[in-house]
Amino acid sequence: MNAALDRVGGVYALPVILAIIAFAAIGSASTWVTLTAAGLAMGMMIFLMASGLSLIFGLMDVLNFGHSAFVSFGAFIAASVLAALGVWLAADSVLLNLTALMAAIAAATAFGALAGWGFERVIVKPVYKDHLRQILITMGALIVAEQLLLAIWGGTPIAVARPAFLTGSIIIGDIAIESYRIFALLLGLVVYIAMYFALNRTRIGLLIRAGVENREMVESLGFRIDRLFIGVFMAGSALAAMGGAMWAGYQSLITPALGQELMIIVFIVVIIGGLGSIQGSLLGAILVGLMTNYVAFLFPKLALASNMLLMMAVLLWRPYGLKPAVKG
Amino acid sequence: MSGAILRLDDVHTDIAQYHILHGISMNVPEGGVHVLLGRNGAGKTTTLRTIMGLWRARKGAIVFRHHDITAMPTPDIARLGIAYVPENMGIFGGLTVEENMRLASTTGRFDDERLGRIFSLFPAIEKFWTSQASGLSGGQKQMLAISRAIVERREMILIDEPTKGLAPAIIRNMIGAFREIARETTILLVEQNFLFARSLGSGVAVIDDGRIVHSGGMAELAADEALQTRLLSLSLAEQH
Ligand SMILES: Nc1ncnc2c1ncn2[C@@H]1O[C@H](COP(=O)(O)OP(=O)(O)OP(=O)(O)O)[C@@H](O)[C@H]1O
Ligand SMILES: [Mg+2]
Numbered sequence: 001m002n003a004a005l006d007r008v009g010g011v012y013a014l015p016v017i018l019a020i021i022a023f024a025a026i027g028s029a030s031t032w033v034t035l036t037a038a039g040l041a042m043g044m045m046i047f048l049m050a051s052g053l054s055l056i057f058g059l060m061d062v063l064n065f066g067h068s069a070f071v072s073f074g075a076f077i078a079a080s081v082l083a084a085l086g087v088w089l090a091a092d093s094v095l096l097n098l099t100a101l102m103a104a105i106a107a108a109t110a111f112g113a114l115a116g117w118g119f120e121r122v123i124v125k126p127v128y129k130d131h132l133r134q135i136l137i138t139m140g141a142l143i144v145a146e147q148l149l150l151a152i153w154g155g156t157p158i159a160v161a162r163p164a165f166l167t168g169s170i171i172i173g174d175i176a177i178e179s180y181r182i183f184a185l186l187l188g189l190v191v192y193i194a195m196y197f198a199l200n201r202t203r204i205g206l207l208i209r210a211g212v213e214n215r216e217m218v219e220s221l222g223f224r225i226d227r228l229f230i231g232v233f234m235a236g237s238a239l240a241a242m243g244g245a246m247w248a249g250y251q252s253l254i255t256p257a258l259g260q261e262l263m264i265i266v267f268i269v270v271i272i273g274g275l276g277s278i279q280g281s282l283l284g285a286i287l288v289g290l291m292t293n294y295v296a297f298l299f300p301k302l303a304l305a306s307n308m309l310l311m312m313a314v315l316l317w318r319p320y321g322l323k324p325a326v327k328g
Numbered sequence: 329m330s331g332a333i334l335r336l337d338d339v340h341t342d343i344a345q346y347h348i349l350h351g352i353s354m355n356v357p358e359g360g361v362h363v364l365l366g367r368n369g370a371g372k373t374t375t376l377r378t379i380m381g382l383w384r385a386r387k388g389a390i391v392f393r394h395h396d397i398t399a400m401p402t403p404d405i406a407r408l409g410i411a412y413v414p415e416n417m418g419i420f421g422g423l424t425v426e427e428n429m430r431l432a433s434t435t436g437r438f439d440d441e442r443l444g445r446i447f448s449l450f451p452a453i454e455k456f457w458t459s460q461a462s463g464l465s466g467g468q469k470q471m472l473a474i475s476r477a478i479v480e481r482r483e484m485i486l487i488d489e490p491t492k493g494l495a496p497a498i499i500r501n502m503i504g505a506f507r508e509i510a511r512e513t514t515i516l517l518v519e520q521n522f523l524f525a526r527s528l529g530s531g532v533a534v535i536d537d538g539r540i541v542h543s544g545g546m547a548e549l550a551a552d553e554a555l556q557t558r559l560l561s562l563s564l565a566e567q568h
Binding site for chain 2: 203206207209210212213214216217218219220221222223224225325326
């Protein structure tokens, strides 16, 4: 099985294989295209949330169960900014629409970076190297964060306005794809490419990849991993908040429970993809995004269970995930 | 000793609840190869890790030149010019040979003349320059680990059992390489292979059960079979 898979591109062929199987099961080309686009868009948003978590664990072995708080806050901050800029959103000008959307995403992302810095210094730093306490304290922080969300935004669902230029669908023949999904897909791709270059073409990226493999050796070469880690933690939290902001617009109705719901999916993605690698996170996120949408159409009751099954199948086959970072 | 580049004074190290080093005192003179011998589990690796700050000395002092490095963070110790080649080599398998080398250079740049010398010491490094390091053989990884340590001039290099698992021909090459490296820097070499150690070392310390049980000149130890038998019977008996 491994040899056959390697001939067609290794684990990267899995989403394609999944899409082909789904095509046969669904039968209708236009439905399949719509579901595939939805799956890819969802995958890209989940990737934003998962990649940071994966690097944070890879670099410092830190288990951050509070990661989803950044997703939730990102979603709610974006919703508030969008509400405040409602006039621009509704305006008949793509430029104003886009400015409002970008302001919302930027506000969420900036909050994620700043809050990530505070979170790392106050909550995570005292418990480096102690998994049990990391789980307890980050879960505690998550509960506090959720109470804060409730206190600020209340418990009732909040409607999220979409910019006018992204409200409709793009129609090609009998195929309809929501414009927002295309935007989510493109944004995710841009972030992935930026991360790929940062990790593979810069010295900081080289240090991060090396640190994920062997922290002690990087320190023995004279580099402060703890300083590098703050940067990675901030970037990971910022990306989670960006993913949350995108998710808010995608869902168009958000509640404070959103973070927890997504957290399960994000953990599944990180585990499927393999810890510490952004290629793995992207692969896992796309698999989960596609799986969720295909199964939701074919067997609506199995949507979440299908991801659990996917995770178990992957772990039985590759216990370290599909594309784990090399560990020195 | 006044010419010492590194001085350990009654160093005690615990690993978890175990007391591993029981007061190591040792002077490493500047220049040449200084060997730390001892049987399995004697505390050689623990001594090197304690010098690098990867384990913390609970008691005692470690002084490098005039810096007290006992409690210094590992990266700062490295920045004083100490390179470490660990027992497991510490190669970044996911990076290319070039990237491994680049990380070890403080500036991220290479001195071409130096690189040329490294290539002539270890041709495999040049041959596999753009390959992923995880694909190298054990001996090639060891050469990469040593090349990384000498990518720029260091004040001192700590090397943990570089001959482990290497073929005799490669070990002979390694002797030549180390002689050349020792011309510009001080090497503290941990070894169990006495023949290898003898052909390189000027000074030697023997460690057993977390204590230094002998120290002196290598020539003196090499000439005194009775002393060898007494100090090293354990370690030599374990050699295959
Ligand atoms: N992580 C650890 N946890 C507990 N004990 C350890 C640990 N590392 C080393 N020790 C113990 O410390 C002692 C010294 O180990 P060390 O690795 O320094 O020996 P060594 O001289 O390098 O041996 P070798 O020649 O086998 O490499 C041994 O008894 C070992 O069992
Ligand atoms: Mg050892």
